[in-house]
Amino acid sequence: MQRCLRLCSARNRGLSPVSTENMLAVHFDQPGGPENLHLKEVPKPSPGEGEVLLKVVASALNRADLSQRQGQYAPPPGASSILGLEASGHVAELGPGCQGHWKIGDPAMALLPGGGQAQYVTVPEGFLMPIPEGVSLSQAAAIPEAWLTAFQLLHLLGNVQAGDSVLIHAGLSGVGTAAIQLTRLAGAIPLVTAGSQHKLQMAEKLGAAAGFNYKEEDFSEATLRFTKGTGVNIILDCIGGSYWEKNVNCLALDGRWVLYGLMGGANISGPLFSKLLSKRGNLITTLLRSRDNKYKQMLVKTFTEQILPHFSTESLQRLLPVLDKVYPVTKIQEAHVYMEKNKNVGKIVLELPQ
Known part of the structure; x- marks a missing residue:
């Protein structure tokens, strides 16, 4: 039976244990304001053909998440209805047909059409990127969609x-x-x-x-x-x-x-x-979220080859994601309110319970 874990309860009592078949995810029952957001226990996804299951450590907030919460931006067909267009974490499972580029336990960051604000998300193998040396998992969560x-x-x-x-x-x-x-x-x-x-x-x-x-x-x-x-x-x-x-x-x-x-x-x-x-x-x-998988894989590959090396500590002209605030996902309402006030300088990152 699914359980809704309201944020007020989470703050007061901590998060309840979740069964191994399920996970916690950001959810809203109906479109509206930030007050509609809460955490909900939902089934953990399984990777399909050519997909990787990522155990999410952090996910960044985007304007698209606010629009989707307000009922103004539906996910592309077939995409998860869970918010979150980018995430970082560790490879937890490899689906059939993966090409062997990734191993279980590898740190990675991913571009997503949705689903990042949950403890697990399935990702096409070609949407994953390695995390450069010297970049934390919270910083990495702020790279895929924006960069x-x-x-x-x-x-x-x-x-x-x-x-x-x-x-x-x-x-x-x-x-x-x-x-x-x-x-x-x-x-x-x-x-x-x-x-x-x-x-x-x-x-x-x-x-x-x-x-x-x-x-x-x-x-x-x-x-x-x-x-x-x-x-x-x-x-x-x-x-x-x-x-x-x-x-x-x-x-x-x-x-x-x-x-x-x-x-x-x-x-x-x-x-x-x-x-x-x-x-x-x-x-x-242009829009990126609605692009097809072939385009996104090309974009990820080109970015990984041409730009990602500049995030390394060894780069002479180093690039860095700019983080404004890092929230535990239990404060998802507060994060949305903060972004709606247009106060952030750089990215707002959510950390998922491990």
Whole structure:
């Protein structure tokens, strides 16, 4: 019989023992606010053909988790309905047909279409990545979704080149902090928008050449001043509707505007097409979660070969995931409230009971 372990009870009495056939997972009975979240005992999954069972140590929180909890973002067909798009832990079981790249007990991190905020998750073998030397399991949980997204935006879609200027909206989000570092690694110039002086200072420490407080100034005019009127070659945009006119205003001729989120709404009012056409601008849209397995495996493989070595302590230009807060999963409600307030600088990580 399944048991719901409400967070208030978990805080007061600790987590109850779970049978070996089951596991604890983040759950909500109906869409709504953070108060609907709780831990629930559910059946432990078994790996299918070409899959690995990962015993999860940590999982990071993403905006997609908030949208799914609110009933606005359904998982892709066939994906777990449990929240969590990335996780780190240890290989617990190998399904039939695995190619022998992994052994039981190996530490690993994984890109997921869902299911990461649970004690176990099944993962296609090609979605797993080794954890670089010097990176903790909590840090590793903050890499897959954010860094693969940023890598995809910059390289596969934005075609970033050395010397390009790149405007990164939500520059202190998980994707933003990854994009700043990856832009620098590519020899390009990262610029960011953020909503506080503290966040702008953190962005500069990560390597941003300049930052603009969108609450206090017109970021498009500030961008044009910085670029001496030429505009930026690439815009990484998770805001959407409310930023469209300013984005086009500060886009360079033949620039690439890569849209991957709609935090500022989906509606457009005004001459978007004529303004974009006058810049010969490229509007590129993308989502990662809904991509097919073949694409994701290609992305993971390319990232593992080209970028992952730079996370090692031995790298001359070391990359690091930025962690803001680490919560025990029993405080999942608190973690969601914190992210909704847009306070985090970098990633919010959840640690699972072992």
